[in-house]
Amino acid sequence: MYEVIAFYLFAALTIAMFTIVVMSKNALYAMSALAGGMIFISGFFFLLDAEFLGVVQIVVYSGAIMALYAFGMMFFDTTRDVSEKMRSKKIAYTLFVLSAILMVVILSAPLVSSSVQANFPIVEHVGNVQMIGLVLFTKYLIPFELAAIMLLVAMIAGIVLASKKMDEHLNIEDEEIGNVKESR
């Protein structure tokens, strides 16, 4: 009973938050709603006995990624409303039809593949974090190392890309501040 209530509560909250993200005109509201939705999704992970992923979801998504977006937004003009023009209707209709077909395929996929065999079965009376550690560092060791290298490359790329022309930008702002001071 508790599980049913929690599921429907989290489902309603997540759908509401993500709808705000998609429909909102203000970038700041969209970001806050996205952070809320991430937290509610971690609730699903706890419901599904995946405690490790729930914690990772909170730490990585709501902590790191949202903080990165928040820092990135300092570079953009976020107080202004996002103005968007819809392009040709024909492209939109084609995409809607394609996404409808995609939805049908996604929802009917478990019916076709009803004979799924468990590769790494979940053992009773062993904690989720312990099981994940065992599987991650035996069967998925090479993907894990590759993911680490990928994160390192992404970090260096992010630093290099974002720090380009940083000093010039700051110089312009200093001049503007000086001009304002002189005009007073």
Added chain:
Amino acid sequence: MIGLTHYLVLTGILFSIGLVGVMRRTNLLMLFFSTEILLNAVNIGFVAVSKFYGDLSGQMFAFFIIAVAASEVAVGLGLLILWYKRNGSVDLNSLQMMKG
């Protein structure tokens, strides 16, 4: 009782919300947000399948998807900041160099 179907339907709803976002938004920052929604929806599906089939592979996939999402945001946001400094706009239409 809540079964696999409930979670898959929820995944489908969240995924289509993300798809609507990808289609109707032309602001690049909003497109990044919609991509996050898509990745999260798929994560819920993977973990639900992992629970109801008693298999840990789904959780492993969700874990690697989170790693991919983190690196995507780092690189994408760096490129976005660079583009904003050059053009003063993060609108998708400003990316059309050759006016086709």
